[in-house]
Amino acid sequence: MKAKNCLIFGGSGQIGRHLIRKLTKNNIRVTVVTRNIHQKSYIIKTQANAGYIDIVEANIYDEVKIRELLSNADTCINLIGILYEKGGSTFKNIHVVFPSLLAKLSKEYDLKNFIHVSALGINEAKDSDYAKSKLEGEKSILINFPMATILRPSVVYSVDDNFTTNLMTLLNRLPAFPIYYNGKTKFTPIHCSDLTDIIYHVISNDINSKILECVGPEEITFKEILQKLLKSINKKRLLLPFPIFLANLSAKIFQLMPKPLLTEDQLRLLKYDNIISGKYKTNSEIGVPSKFYFEKEIEKYSFMWREGGQFSTGKYIKKDD
Numbered sequence: 001m002k003a004k005n006c007l008i009f010g011g012s013g014q015i016g017r018h019l020i021r022k023l024t025k026n027n028i029r030v031t032v033v034t035r036n037i038h039q040k041s042y043i044i045k046t047q048a049n050a051g052y053i054d055i056v057e058a059n060i061y062d063e064v065k066i067r068e069l070l071s072n073a074d075t076c077i078n079l080i081g082i083l084y085e086k087g088g089s090t091f092k093n094i095h096v097v098f099p100s101l102l103a104k105l106s107k108e109y110d111l112k113n114f115i116h117v118s119a120l121g122i123n124e125a126k127d128s129d130y131a132k133s134k135l136e137g138e139k140s141i142l143i144n145f146p147m148a149t150i151l152r153p154s155v156v157y158s159v160d161d162n163f164t165t166n167l168m169t170l171l172n173r174l175p176a177f178p179i180y181y182n183g184k185t186k187f188t189p190i191h192c193s194d195l196t197d198i199i200y201h202v203i204s205n206d207i208n209s210k211i212l213e214c215v216g217p218e219e220i221t222f223k224e225i226l227q228k229l230l231k232s233i234n235k236k237r238l239l240l241p242f243p244i245f246l247a248n249l250s251a252k253i254f255q256l257m258p259k260p261l262l263t264e265d266q267l268r269l270l271k272y273d274n275i276i277s278g279k280y281k282t283n284s285e286i287g288v289p290s291k292f293y294f295e296k297e298i299e300k301y302s303f304m305w306r307e308g309g310q311f312s313t314g315k316y317i318k319k320d321d
């Protein structure tokens, strides 16, 4: 049976926007919670037809408000996550305290599903504060809502991501690009649409899989990702292996910025392969294998980073020219 109303936290983000489209197109109503309705509502409301979406501004620690929202929901999805700490937005608060409270209240309100998006490779990355907090969050969610489904995606890409688009901008501007750990770290990039298909499948089939690793159809090293992006934007750049002490030094400087390009913790995380562990079920095993291949998908938008943009493609050549 399909959920009537899905309560989504973090719906204005990359995965959230795609998910709102996927769910509402399939007749699931969504209520999306944001910290700032003035800033985020215009991004959120355009993802669904009127009548399928409500947008609510709330402080994520306002228990009274969360209770009110949960009392009208069948399913709760938590997509809130951070890559670096700033002020009160600590890994502990965002990845442990908040999801743990949400899971506890979702249980109290007898919701059918609680779905939480965590991250792949967090068991292995023992020296990363990000990974440790994601892991601790998962544990407390499963204590508070034992039938929760926790999704662990590898890096998620799409036309509106912060991953391939930022990398292409940097590759365009820099004459040489630093690679850490010789670019050998392996990833299994998953397209955002493949990930939202998995979430939809979990909701519509009432799957309570505990932990599910969500990966794309191929393993690619960081260096190969950069090479594919360079090929796609038609640029040649020097990929420069960076000694780790220099990388640490630059991360120390970067992390002073309001939106750091790289932090010391991310650098530690980059050491570990981001591939299936073999210890948990994967999206393929629940019947939703990923369909999209990295190189083919980035081709669809990377031309905007090429010399000539859309005119580099033949898209605008008239048939009789």
Ligand SMILES: NC(=O)c1ccc[n+]([C@@H]2O[C@H](COP(=O)([O-])OP(=O)(O)OC[C@H]3O[C@@H](n4cnc5c(N)ncnc54)[C@H](OP(=O)(O)O)[C@@H]3O)[C@@H](O)[C@H]2O)c1
Residues within 6 Å of the ligand: 009, 010, 011, 012, 013, 014, 015, 016, 033, 034, 035, 036, 040, 060, 078, 079, 080, 081, 082, 089, 094, 117, 118, 119, 120, 153, 154, 155, 156, 157, 163
């Ligand atoms: N994208 C990836 O490659 C990837 C890979 C593995 C795991 N994940 C996980 O998947 C989840 C969703 O990822 P995403 O890329 O869609 O996330 P995102 O775009 O970075 O952020 C999702 C939303 O979280 C809310 N948020 C961020 N910081 C917050 C804070 N300090 N307090 C309260 N709310 C805050 C924001 O919503 P409002 O501003 O509207 O409040 C934001 O739109 C995250 O948990 C992430 O760790 C993502």
